[in-house]
């Protein structure tokens with residue numbers, strides 16, 4: 001690791017100020033992505049501003065049809081929260097499947113969404129549920145937030161404070177985890193919302209999380225595994241790497257979508 | 269430099285460390301608690317697992333400064349009054365190790381797991397050990413040891 005200055009923020013305002021003044025400073029939340037990156041010397045920040053303990057970034061609540069989760073909420077706490085389990089069980093289940101217990105004991109919702117790893121789980125839920133990303137400056141709709149692999153609408157010094165998930169009628173998430181890391185080779189989140197069925201795919205897109213519109217149209221006529229089985233996802237915009245070809249991943253997306261649809265239709 | 273104060277195995281420790289010091293290095297190099305192992309540089313193997321405020325975490329992926337004010341327990345702090353922790357006893361009795369390199373991390377994860385699930389199912393054990401890699405045993409005896417640890421804990 002290159003050397004840097006560690007600083008524990010006392011308030012959200014202070015963290016925002018420090019980050020706004022120093023382009024090379026970075027917020028540190030759970031550190032489960034940032035610290036491995038630093039260990040590999042892939043980044044050289046001047047300062048790490050620890051925001052994990054900020055009260056402004058804590059808390060889970062379900063009010064007026066919206067589930068709001070603070071950015072510093074750890075994956076294990078989302079998974080174990082009775083409030084989340086009751087409001088959006090698919091989200092609790094998604095959190096319980098991230099990485100491994102030690103990763104879930106430190107990694108946070110805000111860190112995962114800010115990082116926008118193309119194989120991360122949360123982005124699929126944020127996009128499918130049409131959630132709002134609330135920052136220290138504004139509210140950003142999911143559709144505008146994710147802007148390609150590891151790229152988001154966040155400006156320098158802008159911090160995710162919380163994420164607001166409108167409650168769906170029902171939702172399901174299925175992923176094919178990479179056997180070593182747990183990251184999604186393909187993950188599909190299906191949400192039945194007031195605005196129709198939304199299908200978001202992570203792990204597979206060449207430019208990160210995306211909505212599979214053909215699947216949404218097919219499921220709009222009724223949720224069933226058969227509706228997905230008839231579709232073919234074009235492999236052109238699918239990611240290819242050492243873990244799998246684009247054709248293989250496109251097929252995995254279809255299988256995961258079929259399973260999620262089956263889970264949803266079984267529940268109805 | 270960061271001035272830190274934390275509790276390690278029940279004892280208050282203060283030190284001045286470089287800001288970039290990892291908790292694993294602090295435990296091993298400063299406190300000479302070398303039971304915490306470092307088996308990878310990708311945050312995947314779990315050999316470095318310790319408890320911070322009661323939760324299993326990878327000490328190679330946490331700064332010592334982030335542990336300011338926390339309660340840290342390492343493998344050296346698990347036995348009480350000369351008596352092995354149920355997880356330690358079970359790993360010994362079930363011969364759940366070969367080279368032993370992964371063992372401190374496996375035991376720390378097991379101790380947290382049986383606290384959370386006093387009667388873990390096979391599924392919970394396998395899922396619960398996903399953050400710990402063993403290159404020797406093939407995991408069979410490790411899974412047995414976790415079950416046995418839960419039984420010993422209950423009998424306690």
Ligand SMILES: Cc1cc2nc3c(=O)[nH]c(=O)nc-3n(C[C@H](O)[C@H](O)[C@H](O)COP(=O)(O)OP(=O)(O)OC[C@H]3O[C@@H](n4cnc5c(N)ncnc54)[C@H](O)[C@@H]3O)c2cc1C
Pocket residue numbers: 026027028029030031032033034035036051071072097098099100103106107108109110111112114115117119120121122154158159160161181182183184310311312
């Ligand atoms: C072994 C291993 C397995 C994993 N498996 C999975 C998996 O299966 N699925 C998955 O989705 N993820 C996985 N992860 C990643 C994990 O979920 C991380 O916790 C997550 O990606 C980052 O969250 P964090 O809180 O640790 O963020 P950090 O590492 O602290 O930060 C990540 C980035 O986001 C920025 N940031 C952090 N918080 C904020 C904020 N509030 N506002 C703005 N920017 C912010 C940081 O500056 C940094 O650039 C894995 C990680 C490891 C080490």
Ligand code: FES
Pocket residue numbers: 305306307308309310311312313314315316317326327328329
């Ligand atoms: S040394 Fe910490 S996970 Fe491998």
Ligand code: FES
Pocket residue numbers: 364365366367368369370371401402403404405
């Ligand atoms: S006993 Fe050798 S790595 Fe597990």
